[in-house]
Amino acid sequence: MCGIVGIYNLKNALVNEEELKNFTNSLKHRGPDAEDTYINDNHNLGLGHRRLNILDLSDLANQPMLYDYSRYVIVFNGEIYNFLELKIELEELGYKFKTTSDTEIILASYMQWGERCQSKFNGMWAFAIWDNKNKSLFLSRDRFGVKPLYYLNNGDKFFFASELKAFMF
Numbered sequence: 001m002c003g004i005v006g007i008y009n010l011k012n013a014l015v016n017e018e019e020l021k022n023f024t025n026s027l028k029h030r031g032p033d034a035e036d037t038y039i040n041d042n043h044n045l046g047l048g049h050r051r052l053n054i055l056d057l058s059d060l061a062n063q064p065m066l067y068d069y070s071r072y073v074i075v076f077n078g079e080i081y082n083f084l085e086l087k088i089e090l091e092e093l094g095y096k097f098k099t100t101s102d103t104e105i106i107l108a109s110y111m112q113w114g115e116r117c118q119s120k121f122n123g124m125w126a127f128a129i130w131d132n133k134n135k136s137l138f139l140s141r142d143r144f145g146v147k148p149l150y151y152l153n154n155g156d157k158f159f160f161a162s163e164l165k166a167f168m169f
């Protein structure tokens with residue numbers, strides 16, 4: 001089931017690490033197997049993840065997951081049903097993988113096809129990818145909203161989470 005959260009300070013203020021951890025832990029019930037947070041080098045973006053182990057049980061599949069020498073960072077909730085087919089296609093394009101998780105396939109797909117990657121996915125998902133090089137945040141939710149993604153923009157900060165109750169942290 002997993003839980004994802006994020007805080008993006010639109011005015012380049014610093015993300016409060018304790019605030020991010022509290023935001024992440026508000027979804028503890030969604031992921032009892034692992035949890036972690038990520039704050040970018042500018043400290044204006046923070047991502048949090050609560051993990052429920054399903055596909056790849058190794059610690060290598062924990063999130064937030066970094067990819068391509070830490071250029072991309074993802075938090076993901078859901079399942080990409082056709083990730084094995086996509087993995088073969090990406091391997092034929094030269095990509096190498098460290099995990100057997102669909103999360104890493106999303107990152108490679110984003111690297112290869114950009115925002116169009118979501119049109120290749122068959123599944124249910126909500127994810128956020130931060131691009132450290134371009135300083136951009138990309139959020140995606142499956143076409144039917146099976147995996148919810150709520151957000152709040154108060155003018156100073158942009159928040160997102162898997163559940164509405166997370167905003168009460």
